[in-house]
Amino acid sequence: QVQLVESGGGLVQAGGSLRLSCAASGRTFSTSAMAWFRQAPGKEREFVAAISRTGIITYFTEAVKGRFTISRDSAKNTVNLQMNSLKPEDTAVYYCAGGPFQLLRLPTAADFSSWGQGTQVTVSS
Numbered sequence: 745q746v747q748l749v750e751s752g753g754g755l756v757q758a759g760g761s762l763r764l765s766c767a768a769s770g771r772t773f774s775t776s777a778m779a780w781f782r783q784a785p786g787k788e789r790e791f792v793a794a795i796s797r798t799g800i801i802t803y804f805t806e807a808v809k810g811r812f813t814i815s816r817d818s819a820k821n822t823v824n825l826q827m828n829s830l831k832p833e834d835t836a837v838y839y840c841a842g843g844p845f846q847l848l849r850l851p852t853a854a855d856f857s858s859w860g861q862g863t864q865v866t867v868s869s
Contacts, residue, residue: 746773748768748842750838755866758868760830768842774818777843778816778840780814782836783839791805791853792804795823796846803850837864838865843855843857
């Protein structure tokens with residue numbers, strides 16, 4: 745199992761950018777699909793983006809396509825979420841997740857066995 749710690753959240757105005765990072769420890773990072781989920785107040789946790797073990801395959805929820813990118817750095821054991829053109833509806837706690845499986849379809853939260861503690865992203869209008 746991989747241990748995950750997120751960073752990079754904060755307060756930004758609409759139209760601005762933030763970069764979230766997830767530092768992973770443990771020997772299974774290189775064999776884990778990684779993802780970002782988010783949970784807004786009063787709402788269920790929802791999928792945002794995922795990346796395969798090799799970084800070749802990525803998935804995004806429709807609401808962030810064209811604005812967010814996901815990447816991973818195997819040398820540093822990190823996964824990053826670059827968020828551009830942020831909107832107030834992007835406000836949420838963002839969670840990093842990992843799971844030792846091959847990413848071949850749009851994942852769900854149930855696919856992931858490791859979770860970070862979350863980082864708050866607030867977008868003001």
